[in-house]
């Protein structure tokens with residue numbers, strides 16, 4: 001179709017939209033730049049002048065007999081159906097499709113591994129090939145970012161729906177690419193967490209760490225200790241409403257995340273950050289007296305009673321119930337800021353808690369403070385320091401400990417962008433896009449490089465965060481920067497190029513209703 005006719009079509013579309021009171025169509029007529037994908041793929045080459053038009057005749061083909069491929073296809077079809085109004089049928093691919101959109105668990109190069117994919121867009125077809133469902137899902141996230149931004153509209157838009165032509169071969173640098181959401185300082189509903197899962201999955205993050213307990217709130221029902229949720233979960237920072245997940249709620253989050261190839265990592269912080277538990281059960285306290293519930297924002301004042309045998313019955317039963325609901329490999333036991341636990345007691349406690357986690361078939365993750373005890377060989381330390389050297393962590397790594405990189409001064413999404421940012425804190429410094437992007441998780445902490453680094457995670461603590469809009473304001477645009485550090489080869493690391501790609505995400509975030517911060521370090525397209 002010659003360009004003038006497309007322009008004429010668009011004029012008509014806008015006129016029709018205006019006449020029918022529909023929202024004027026987001027810029028659906030022009031194809032997204034092939035180079036705008038975040039995280040940047042290992043290799044991507046656009047085919048100039050070629051685009052695939054999604055039309056009412058477009059079919060999605062999937063590998064026969066694969067429930068996972070069909071589920072992924074259904075997620076893509078649901079997105080496209082909602083905004084195009086097309087039927088987008090899903091059928092099993094009986095051969096190598098020559099039209100439509102093929103999502104295939106065959107034909108991908110072995111080099112892309114289990115999480116990678118190959119994507120080809122021609123004038124007549126789109127093909128995503130992977131060795132495993134996780135790779136197919138990753139390829140669909142890249143395709144999603146290549147669809148016109150109007151595809152993310154919640155109402156039918158006029159189109160047209162061109163997808164830019166090109167070839168991608170892609171796979172992740174790090175296995176652990178995570179976000180953390182603190183649901184203890186403020187509680188967020190299942191739907192709010194699921195919305196965040198959708199957003200982090202679009203940027204190929206594959207872990208969501210939920211900080212489920214702290215001084216200000218206990219957020220998951222434990223059948224053997226019911227007061228934890230009903231009493232310990234009733235409040236929040238500032239006296240804001242509390243809340244908690246029933247075990248069915250938690251399972252719904254786990255399942256929703258799993259369908260998007262995001263693994264949930266539950267955290268029960270201990271021995272510190274435990275006032276909500278101690279307030280819920282007097283018998284857990286060394287003096288037998290339950291402290292009042294706490295709605296402030298101080299840290300370091302609480303501790304489980306280390307000499308008390310009941311403490312270990314408690315953590316065994318709590319962690320046992322959570323482990324049974326958690327298909328992922330990790331249980332996070334926190335371990336941070338145990339200022340009210342003596343160093344001897346801290347070591348005793350952590351060294352007793354780790355085998356309890358292992359007995360429930362899970363691998364321990366802890367904030368890096370746990371290297372001051374004796375980490376199990378499989379225990380993972382999550383580094384949250386603000387320095388590029390930490391001799392205790394380096395020593396643990398020399399002993400085989402693996403690390404998830406979360407330097408607070410680079411990845412903490414609750415840090416203000418600028419001094420005048422309304423939300424957030426600034427104890428670890430101000431973090432805008434350039435600081436969030438301009439580092440290498442694999443070569444940041446001295447003595448912690450290469451295979452010792454499992455990956456990266458961006459925590460969002462919620463002392464000052466109360467709503468979905470607050471979450472999105474702090475997570476976007478910095479989380480995609482962390483996502484690119486986790487996925488893309490460091491050879492592609494380029495701040496200038498990244499900021500162009502990041503700016504190109506703005507129009508889609510606007511259509512998705514993501515309340516992102518228009519960082520002054522990025523040039524955002526008009527209207528985004």
Ligand code: IFG
Pocket residue numbers: 299336337367384412414425461
């Ligand atoms: N440090 C505390 C968090 C939270 C954070 C806010 C860790 C591991 C400061 N511990 O970060 O509970 O209060 O930025």
